Amino acid sequence: MSSIMELRDVTRCFDSNTVLDHVSIKVEQGSFTALLGASGCGKSTSLRIMAGLDRPTSGEVLLNGRDVRGQNAYERNVAMVFQSYALYPHLTVAQNIALPLTMRHLSNLGRMPLLGSFVPGATEARRTIMNKVVDAAKSLGLEELLDRKPGSLSGGQKQRVALGRALVRDPALFLLDEPLSNLDARLRIRMRSEISSLHRLTGKAFVYVTHDQTEAMAMADQIVVMIGGQVAQAGSPRDLYERPVHRDVAAFIGHNAINFLEPGDGINVGDSIVGLRPEDLTPNTAGSLSAKLEASEYLGSEIMLSLRSRRGTEFRAIAPGDYIVPTIGSDIRLAYEPQRVHLFDAVTGKRKSGVKHEAVT
C-alpha cells in the first residue's frame, strides 16, 4: 500500500500564532484516517491544507507522491464535506449534487440556462450528469428529495446531500470536517455506519476530522491524535488505547476517562504517574489498592464507582452489574492486572517503557 496523501513536516502560522508545528501525517490508499483532537488543536487546519483551501507556511503536501502545494482544491480532485454542510441554499438538491460535475463537463457557454442547449455536446453532457446525480441520490436514499431546496431538509438529509455532492465526482480523496457534530446522538450513530459503508463502497481514502474519540475509534483504522498543533500519536485505535505514548493521549482515548494516580495514591512506581482505566479496575477483596467509596452510579450492565484515595485523589472504577455496593463512605479494595497499568513521566508526561510491571506494588 502506498500513501495517497502525506503532510511532510508542515508548519502553518497565522501572523505570530503557530497553528501547526512540524506536522507529518500519512494517509494510506483506501484507509480511513481520523484526525482527533480538542478544538483549536490544528486538526481542521491540517484538513484544509490537504484540501488545498489553505497553504502551509513551510513543509510539503504530497498527493499520490507528487507535490501539490501549487494546486487548488479542484485540481487536486479532493472532495470535502463540511461541518455546516455548506449546501447552496438557492439551488435544489439535484443542482447541489450536480454542481461539481457541471463545472467539469460543461463549458462556460454550455452552462447558460437557455443558450446552453445549443452548444454541441451539452445536452448529452447534461444527461450523463443527471444520471450520475440520480445514482448518487439513490445510494443515499435521496431520490424523493431531488427537487427540494436545502432549507426544507432535516439535518440528516442535509448531511446526506453534502455526502452526495462529494460522492458524485469520484474524487481521489474524501475529506470530512466534523460532519456529524450538528446531528443529534441517535442520528449520529446511524450516519456513522452510513459513512463507514460509503467508505467500503468507494474504496477511497477518507480523512475524518472529529473531536469525538468514540467516532474515531468506531470508524477509523488509523487515528492521528493532535494536541497543541502537533501530532501527539498516530496509530490504530488499539495501539492508542493500549499503548498511549503520552498522558494527554491516554486522557483523550477511551470511553471512560482514564484515572491518573500520583505516588502515594496506592500504586507506587518510583515517581511515575500511574494511568489506569476505570474498566481495568474492579472491586476485589483480595485487591492491593484500597480507597474510600464516595458514590456509585448503576448503569445496568455495570456500576460506576467514584472513589477517593488516601491522599485525596479522585478516581473511578467499574464494577459488574451484579456487584453489591457497600455503604457509601466505607473503604473497599480494588484489583487490577499489572499489564494494564500505564506509566507516565511525572514531568514530561511521556510514556515510560521498559519498566517491569512486576515492580508495581
Add this chain to the structure above:
Amino acid sequence: MKPTFISRIISSSFLVAGAAVILLPFVWMLSLAFKPRDEIFSTSIQLLPSRLEWSNFIFALTETNIPLFLWNGTVVVLGILVFQVMFAVPCAYALTQRRFLARKLIFGLVMIALMVPFHVTAIPIFLGFAQVGILNTYWALILPFIPTAFGIFLFRQFFAQLPSDLFDAARVDGLSETAIVWRIAFPLALPAATAFAIFSVTTHWNDLFWPMIATTDPNLATPPRGILYFRDEESGDNVGPLMAAAFIVTAPLVILFLMAQRKFIQGLASGGIKG
C-alpha cells in the same frame, strides 16, 4: 405589554394622518391630471373631477417629448444599475471573503467615500468630462455613479454574514472566484440587491442636479429635466398635461416599489440565510 384596543386605534390614526399628509400632493396631482381644464382653476376645492378627462394624458404622450424622456430615464437608470452591480458585488465579495494586503484600509476608504456627498465631487467630474469631451452623452449621465460606496457597503454587510464554508465548498467543487461571485454569492444576495436596486433607481430617476450640469441637449433629458422643459416652453400654464406627465413619470417607481416591496424589506432587515 399587549396593545389594547384603544392604543391601537390611537397609533393607527396617527399613521393614517401621517400617510394622508404625505399622500396628499400625489392625490392632488392625480386629481389634476384627470380634471378638465376649467375645473383646475376653479375657486372651490374639489378633490374628485366631475368627469375623467383623458385628453391631458393624450396631450402629454403625443404632443410632447415625454416618451423620449422616459426612454432616456430608463437607459440611464438601468445603465447605472447594471454597472453598479457588476462592480460592487465582486468588490464586496473580495472585501469579505478574500484576504489581501490593506483590506481594512480599502474598506475604510469605502466608508469615507460613503460620507462624501456627490455635490463635492460634481465639479471636478464635470471638468474632467469636459476635457475628455463626453459631456452631453449618455455616458456623462451614467459614469459618475458606477463606483458606488453605498452598494459596496450594502453587499459587504450581506456577504459578511454568509458562512465561509459555503465558499470553500464552491472552491472544492471547482468554481473560480468569479464563478463563486455570480453563481453563489449574488443569487444569495438577491434581497440585498433588490433593496439596492430600488435605492439606486429611485435616486437616479429623480435626480435633477447632475443631468442639469452634465447635459444641455434636450434629446438627452431625463424625466425630471424633461418636466422642467415642459413647464417653461411647451405648455405654459397648461397644468393638466403637466400633472399627467408628472404622473406618468412617477408611476414606474411606485409600481416598481410595490412589486419589490417584500424583497426590499427583507433586504434591509438583512434576510438571514441558514445553510
